[in-house]
Amino acid sequence: MRRRARPPIVAVCIGGVAATFFLLPLVGLARRAPWSSLLSDLTDPAARTALRLSLICSLWATVVAVGAGLPLAWVLARVEFPGRRLVRALVLVPLVLPPVVGGVALLLAFGRRGLLGQYLDRWFGITLPFTTAGAVVAEAFVAMPFLVVTAEAAFRGTDRRYEDAARTLGAKRWTVFRRVTLPSTWPALAAGAVLAWARALGEFGATITFAGNTPGRTTTIPLQVYLLLESGRLDGAIALSLVLLGVSVAVLALLRERWVGAL
Amino acid sequence: MSHERPMRRRLRGFLARLTPAAPVVLVALAALVAPAAPAALVALVALGAAGCGSDGTNTSAAANDRSTTAPGPGTLSGDLQVFAAASLTDAFTELGKAFEAEHPKVTVTFDFAASSALAQQIDEGAPADVFAPADEASMKRVTERGNASDPRIIARNRLAILVEKGNPKGITGLADLAEPGVVLALCAPAVPCGRLADAALEKAGVRVEPASLEENVKAVVAKVTLGEADAGIVYATDVKAAGGKAEGVGIGIAGDPSLEAVYPIAVTKQARNAAAARAWIEFVRSGEGQKTLAKFGFLSP
Numbered sequence: 408m409r410r411r412a413r414p415p416i417v418a419v420c421i422g423g424v425a426a427t428f429f430l431l432p433l434v435g436l437a438r439r440a441p442w443s444s445l446l447s448d449l450t451d452p453a454a455r456t457a458l459r460l461s462l463i464c465s466l467w468a469t470v471v472a473v474g475a476g477l478p479l480a481w482v483l484a485r486v487e488f489p490g491r492r493l494v495r496a497l498v499l500v501p502l503v504l505p506p507v508v509g510g511v512a513l514l515l516a517f518g519r520r521g522l523l524g525q526y527l528d529r530w531f532g533i534t535l536p537f538t539t540a541g542a543v544v545a546e547a548f549v550a551m552p553f554l555v556v557t558a559e560a561a562f563r564g565t566d567r568r569y570e571d572a573a574r575t576l577g578a579k580r581w582t583v584f585r586r587v588t589l590p591s592t593w594p595a596l597a598a599g600a601v602l603a604w605a606r607a608l609g610e611f612g613a614t615i616t617f618a619g620n621t622p623g624r625t626t627t628i629p630l631q632v633y634l635l636l637e638s639g640r641l642d643g644a645i646a647l648s649l650v651l652l653g654v655s656v657a658v659l660a661l662l663r664e665r666w667v668g669a670l
Numbered sequence: 671m672s673h674e675r676p677m678r679r680r681l682r683g684f685l686a687r688l689t690p691a692a693p694v695v696l697v698a699l700a701a702l703v704a705p706a707a708p709a710a711l712v713a714l715v716a717l718g719a720a721g722c723g724s725d726g727t728n729t730s731a732a733a734n735d736r737s738t739t740a741p742g743p744g745t746l747s748g749d750l751q752v753f754a755a756a757s758l759t760d761a762f763t764e765l766g767k768a769f770e771a772e773h774p775k776v777t778v779t780f781d782f783a784a785s786s787a788l789a790q791q792i793d794e795g796a797p798a799d800v801f802a803p804a805d806e807a808s809m810k811r812v813t814e815r816g817n818a819s820d821p822r823i824i825a826r827n828r829l830a831i832l833v834e835k836g837n838p839k840g841i842t843g844l845a846d847l848a849e850p851g852v853v854l855a856l857c858a859p860a861v862p863c864g865r866l867a868d869a870a871l872e873k874a875g876v877r878v879e880p881a882s883l884e885e886n887v888k889a890v891v892a893k894v895t896l897g898e899a900d901a902g903i904v905y906a907t908d909v910k911a912a913g914g915k916a917e918g919v920g921i922g923i924a925g926d927p928s929l930e931a932v933y934p935i936a937v938t939k940q941a942r943n944a945a946a947a948r949a950w951i952e953f954v955r956s957g958e959g960q961k962t963l964a965k966f967g968f969l970s971p
Binding site: 515518519534536615621622625633634636637638639 | 787811855859884896898
């Protein structure tokens with residue numbers, strides 16, 4: 408009758424505790440949520456500004472991540488060059504670096520006195536800190552690895568013979584990429600872009616460190632949540648947190664085929 | 671032995687916080703998935719742990735506090751958790767070392783952050799013994815909810831303008847902060863230094879457009895010393911702490927008590943080491959404590 412062995416009880420118990428560990432914070436958030444004033448908390452001018460700014464910044468960060476990350480992923484997957492492993496490791500740095508440290512590093516590179524930033528300032532009059540562009544840079548820095556890693560894996564996973572066949576039939580490289588590589592990898596690329604966008608939307612540490620906190624310019628939702636908490640306005644903070652939570656759940660639902668369904 | 675006690679207390683404290691939820695979860699899970707015998711065992715173990723954990727800490731902590739109501743040097747022990755405003759970082763760190771030298775069995779640990787963030791954490795049950803914010807509003811928020819009582823003032827702090835080394839923009843007072851081309855960093859209005867800066871600017875009749883509203887005063891200092899901002903409004907103590915990396919300029923409104931930060935201090939209600947907490951406050955208010963605070967640029971209360 409029984410097809411499977413009885414599950415090991417200790418593992419199940421500890422696993423259950425671990426799962427509860429993930430669940431309880433969400434329940435806590437939902438329980439304290441100011442459901443009756445949710446709408447007014449979210450349409451509060453400061454909240455609306457933060458929501459709009461977050462949307463703009465995260466979308467631009469995704470554009471930057473895709474625009475710069477796709478070519479990088481393709482090169483990493485297809486071109487043999489010395490130091491390729493090093494570059495691959497470099498791409499992973501923002502994934503493991505604490506975002507605040509990333510923010511300091513960005514300041515030292517692109518700040519007004521930074522390695523490259525001083526020339527941006529001197530020659531072009533461009534300063535990134537305290538601007539929306541700075542917030543986009545900070546978000547792109549932490550979000551791009553998600554796109555590159557996903558895209559590189561997808562490019563590596565495709566059957567090179569289709570591309571080779573297209574080449575022997577006279578197709579140019581760009582045509583091969585557009586007509587053969589892209590169609591076979593786009594679900595993965597889209598997933599990578601969505602992941603990068605979600606990471607950009609939730610970015611806090613690098614943004615507040617590198618881009619500072621200016622309402623309407625760099626105060627994205629996570630920064631606004633933190634400031635609301637500091638000024639004791641828990642309701643507003645939870646309302647905005649719920650938006651981010653909702654987005655996370657939506658992203659999970661969208662990508663369920665890739666993760667949850669793949670089990 | 672002196673090493674063992676704090677360890678045990680910490681472990682018990684950890685268990686006590688953990689246990690209210692753990693048995694429920696374990697029993698529920700066990701009931702769902704397992705055959706009877708191991709489940710009962712798990713439930714028993716969990717409940718047992720809950721039992722030990724909770725009576726252990728409460729009684730021992732209470733007994734500890736009562737037995738040491740009149741602390742002489744050396745009679746205090748255990749961990750002392752001090753939640754203090756970011757601007758107290760350097761002064762309190764030095765005072766902490768002196769306090770530990772006087773009470774060798776006490777380990778002082780600090781949590782320095784924005785006063786408002788600390789107030790929030792204490793109201794949510796963070797394990798602080800002492801709360802020392804940089805404003806009376808944050809203290810009031812905590813005392814009004816009954817999470818601390820009987821605050822005393824330990825110091826005051828004056829505002830100052832922090833500028834880059836050499837003062838390249840030639841800033842001499844608040845009015846210069848409104849000049850176009852001056853990148854200004856302020857504290858966010860949610861934190862004390864931000865509220866004070868706003869009040870000072872209003873009093874001086876200066877309208878500024880800050881480039882950034884930083885989350886705590888040390889972040890303003892960082893933005894100026896890194897050269898990202900030309901100027902920032904900070905405390906006199908921060909100018910002193912910045913040493914040679916930046917310069918201070920007076921705000922030009924001297925002796926106005928409404929533009930000074932006031933530092934209250936109090937023992938929290940849930941203090942686990944109330945005796946050491948009271949001794950800490952006495953120490954900070956003593957001649958030696960006040961001398962150290964003055965050394966870092968604080969004004970006496």
